[in-house]
Amino acid sequence: MKTKKHGTSAEFTGMPESIIRPAAFYSCKRADRLEVGTGEHLAEMRTAIDDLVRAAGLTLFGSSVERYSDEAKHGYTYLAWIGESAIDVHTWPEYGSAIVNTHLCNITHVNDAKVTKFFAGVQKFFKSKKPVVAEPAHLALKG
Secondary structure (H helix, E strand, O other): OEEEOOOOOOOOOOOOEEEEEEEEEEEEOOHHHOOOOOHHHHHHHHHHHHHHHHHOOOOEEEEEEEEOOOOOOOOEEEEEEEOOEEEEEEEEHHHOEEEEEEEEEEOOOOOHHHHHHHHHHHHHHHOEEEEEEEOOEEEEOOO
């Protein structure tokens, strides 16, 4: 995956930190996985993305999927509450893309490898031919 730098990112100071890392998955070949489809299909997408979160070694507490219309060809947003913080996935089937944001806390562990594994799973899930992962923003939890 290509990594592009967006904005600035602080150096890790050794202090507990929160890391925000966005990624874009373009040229997705699985349009069916980007679309709302039926209510049953949308529930399947939630379960499938839940599985990607767990496979990356992240602690899933709960998730939800919201659609923006009743149109089957429109996109959806997936939200996950994880022990390490949160993840959101936004799909745009009309553009063949998905945008993913991870917000992970490095308090007792460094979770960077889990994010990398999660993004690899997302790329495979949507069959993205052009993934772009931004540089992480490291934010200290205390000043």
